[in-house]
Amino acid sequence: MIEVKNLEKTFGDQKVLKGITTTFDSGKTNLIIGQSGSGKTVFLKSLLGIHTPEAGTIEFDGRVYSNLTDDEKRELRTEIGMVFQGSALFDSMTVEENIGFPLKMFTKKTAAEIKERVNFVIDRVKLINANTKKPSEISGGMQKRVAIARAIVNNPKYLFCDEPNSGLDPKTAIVIDNLIKEITEEYDITTIINTHDMNSVMEIGDKIVFLKNGLLEWEGSNKEIFKTDNEAVTDFVYSSELFKKVRRMYLEDDK
Template identity: 90%
Template structure:
């Protein structure tokens, strides 16, 4: 579990995060959404330790990050997996080498142990006959699967995903969403996803944090978001006719 209290982050004279408090539970897919400039990317990078907030705390299972020693921070980072927006695979490495890279860098596993673990996670993300292929030889959807396999190969307690569906067609995006949710539940990971994909909100939004102008404007589940009367949320979510129809359906079900 990750607990955030009164988080503030400023760049120059611009305050980007303005006292955000929320929590992200283990075993659930937690989504951060909001318009461009809302602060969601800075928020995610602050959770990852890439930005240092001026005020507030971030606690990983009751360990306050800012209170940790350098060694304790390094240990915590071994518990974190990351899926980058562009997958960020090494072009010169095969799928097998990309997935095994964190184990070679951060563990003392033998080559045989690394291969066993790599084979397991590649199979877990449903990649078939891809071990020896380079990223340029596989599809965008398969590259995301490789990125997810690499992120979970070291058994992380926390998984962060930055726009995991970016560049994917809608059908493949749903497959990736479902895979992330399955892995989150299966391994009881605290998963935090930064996304603008409203289909992800509908499909896997077990906890949604909506930011606006650096503030936590609203939080709730994917079912609650279709029932809220928060004007900022409805303006953001129901900008398309499809989501207006979905909301109407949810409200009619309640009335029924």
């Protein structure tokens, strides 16, 4: 679980985060959504420790990040997995080498132990016949699988995903969404996803945090978002006719 209390972040004269308070539960897929400039990227980077907030606290299962020593912060980082927007794979490394990189960097596992763990996560994310290939030799969807495998190879408690469906076709995006949700539930991970993909909201949004102008405007589940009367949310989510139709179906089924 990650608990955020009254988080504020300012750059120069601009206050980007204005007292955000929320909770992200383990075993759940928690989505952060909002328009460009809403503060969602700064929020994600603050959770990761990349930005230092001027006020408020972030607690990782009761551990207040700002109160941790440097050694304790380094230890916490070993409990975090990250899936970057562009996958961020090393072009010169094979799939196996990319996935095993965190284990070589942050653990004392032997080469045999690393290989065993790498093969396990490769099988878990269903990467078929890709072990010795370079990122340029596999599809975008397979690259995302590699990125997810690398993120979970060290058994993280917390998984952060920044636009994991960026650049993927709709069918592949659904596959990646389902994989992230399965892994989250299977390993009881606290997963936080920064996304603009409304299909992800519909399919895997156990909890959705909607930011607007640096404020937490609304939060709830993917079922609750179809029933909300919050105008800012409805303007953002139902900007297309398709989602307007979906909302009407949800509301009719609820009667």
